Amino acid sequence: MNYKIAVIPGDGIGPEIVGASIKVLDKIAEKFNHTFNYTEVLAGGAAIDACDNPLPQETVDVCLASDAVLLGALGGPKWDNLPGDKRPEAGLLGLRKALGLYANLRPAILYQELKAACPLKPEIIGDGLDIMVVRELTGDVYFGEKGRDGDFAAWDIMKYTRPEVLRIAKKAFEIAMKRDKKVTNVDKANVLEVSRFWRSCVEEVAKDYPEVELNHLYVDNAAMQLVINPKQFDVIVTGNLFGDILSDEASMITGSIGMLPSASMADGKFGMFEPIHGSAPDIANQDKANPIATIVSVAMMLRYSLDLIAEADAIEAAVQKTLAQGYRTGDIFSEGMTLVGTVEMGQKIIENL
Amino acid sequence: MNYKIAVIPGDGIGPEIVGASIKVLDKIAEKFNHTFNYTEVLAGGAAIDACDNPLPQETVDVCLASDAVLLGALGGPKWDNLPGDKRPEAGLLGLRKALGLYANLRPAILYQELKAACPLKPEIIGDGLDIMVVRELTGDVYFGEKGRDGDFAAWDIMKYTRPEVLRIAKKAFEIAMKRDKKVTNVDKANVLEVSRFWRSCVEEVAKDYPEVELNHLYVDNAAMQLVINPKQFDVIVTGNLFGDILSDEASMITGSIGMLPSASMADGKFGMFEPIHGSAPDIANQDKANPIATIVSVAMMLRYSLDLIAEADAIEAAVQKTLAQGYRTGDIFSEGMTLVGTVEMGQKIIENL
Ligand SMILES: [Mg+2]
Numbered sequence A, B: 001m002n003y004k005i006a007v008i009p010g011d012g013i014g015p016e017i018v019g020a021s022i023k024v025l026d027k028i029a030e031k032f033n034h035t036f037n038y039t040e041v042l043a044g045g046a047a048i049d050a051c052d053n054p055l056p057q058e059t060v061d062v063c064l065a066s067d068a069v070l071l072g073a074l075g076g077p078k079w080d081n082l083p084g085d086k087r088p089e090a091g092l093l094g095l096r097k098a099l100g101l102y103a104n105l106r107p108a109i110l111y112q113e114l115k116a117a118c119p120l121k122p123e124i125i126g127d128g129l130d131i132m133v134v135r136e137l138t139g140d141v142y143f144g145e146k147g148r149d150g151d152f153a154a155w156d157i158m159k160y161t162r163p164e165v166l167r168i169a170k171k172a173f174e175i176a177m178k179r180d181k182k183v184t185n186v187d188k189a190n191v192l193e194v195s196r197f198w199r200s201c202v203e204e205v206a207k208d209y210p211e212v213e214l215n216h217l218y219v220d221n222a223a224m225q226l227v228i229n230p231k232q233f234d235v236i237v238t239g240n241l242f243g244d245i246l247s248d249e250a251s252m253i254t255g256s257i258g259m260l261p262s263a264s265m266a267d268g269k270f271g272m273f274e275p276i277h278g279s280a281p282d283i284a285n286q287d288k289a290n291p292i293a294t295i296v297s298v299a300m301m302l303r304y305s306l307d308l309i310a311e312a313d314a315i316e317a318a319v320q321k322t323l324a325q326g327y328r329t330g331d332i333f334s335e336g337m338t339l340v341g342t343v344e345m346g347q348k349i350i351e352n353l
């Protein structure tokens, strides 16, 4: 098959990790007989430097005309003193909005070979962790009306509409159907009206997925359960604020935060895929960056946007095998392992494909 | 000195754990030459049974006429089917409101002897953990206006006023002055207007405490730092919602959640003290309950409401010593330790005073 991929290398280590990932994708094309047509476009700092705009219209147009978007990382100290709407972050927010991305998928996976970096005791982790946090991205108190009552008070409105909750819940149940068929809804329905509403919408969607087990947790309890018993979770679905907190906490308990991918999905199969780590300008252009988070983001792209499941599985298996062979970039290096750079790590993974 | 203590034994194991704690307090009275006058009053399920009201006016009056309030635990399945305002929890909320309690102090302490129960690896915990989470109790999205737009949407207003933030910040800095002189403010000022306002009020209060180091964390980062590097924290100050999440997460990382006390403070020194665990009706009246969380709540009462620091230290040291001697109630029992009941655990602590 023929697929169009918009590629945004971005800033700092972005071009290197995206470069390594594209080579992996090329190997997949060859092996599985696909054609990937890449169109490289600018966003973030690189776009500011080139055309004084963190999100040129051409970038949006190319993304919308593609099957999926692969993003490296945006931003860096060079652009930190620009006004808010001119900064690289504005490019990312603008991209999410322009592309209608409303579902942030944040897998928290423990790599057995990197178990030593996990902050939790081995008996809690057992044979591994594999949680998918599905965070709503467009609503909640982050995008509600806000204001001040003079010097006396300030406020933000936490709000969700029915269509917003239905579509994110549907996304979560669809994902659960491809996994262990368990959804944990996280809210604060014992206190918040918006949570009671959210929960009733989730329960409505659940009726269409009788095979999926649904349970509910309050957000404070969820924050505890992630530490004490993370293996109970398959898919977690929650709002923008609670998802911000819990997806970061879930990443951290894996100890593999530099290895984790993410997806931001629109309706249907379109999505943007990127590592959760930043642009690490301090190690840019030194062949030091770890490309694994971006390479597994490519695997997510194949799985969720292009429906190429065997291809996605192949990449993930190759990454596992490369780690098992002892190859490590500097950020995950430990005694007795083989230190490699960005390019070599990519090559080893390709050899294992 | 002479002190008036209002005592609310409450439901389930409440009367047993409060009973054991009062005996400890009696021993303190004898040893340090104080007089504690106890007035026992009803709230929660016990009050519903006696007078069909989870918070009789007499209870409020007695509490307000006292120097501090000691509470066991409220609630149980017996009262779960009553309407919201008739349930035991309504008694607790009513008590907080009537007594003007706005600062929830939640220490997260790791007991060295119970280190095995901690979910984090030993290298993260090091020689122990001692965090104080100061959570605002009266404002935030929990108490803002709320409503629905028909079937289409629901909303809650997240709001803080200047006096609310100033008083909780002052409480946090006062506590930090008696500890390691470090305050971490947790908010989401990169997104929320109420957080930017909150932060500016905290910074205003900080000027009065030049000896205290103040830093700021976003709530998602704080949830990560608690897992990966909890030893960086001394006092955490935050709003009602973020405090709900983070105080529970902080308790959980100690692994000693059944051993932790709490205080809810009003202006000045008045406060209500209670264990963070529940009323455990399944083990009530069997001499099985662990009284330690309530006994260390009494130590908090001495420290924060009565200014009896040496007396508070003595109780905490006696608890540590009793654990070091190997005495354990069933909930914290492990191989090789000596199993004791509620009454005997209290007696061993008294012997160690
Ligand atoms: Mg976050």
Ligand SMILES: [Mg+2]
Pocket (backbone or CB within 6 Å): A220, A221, B244, B245, B248
């Ligand atoms: Mg809580």
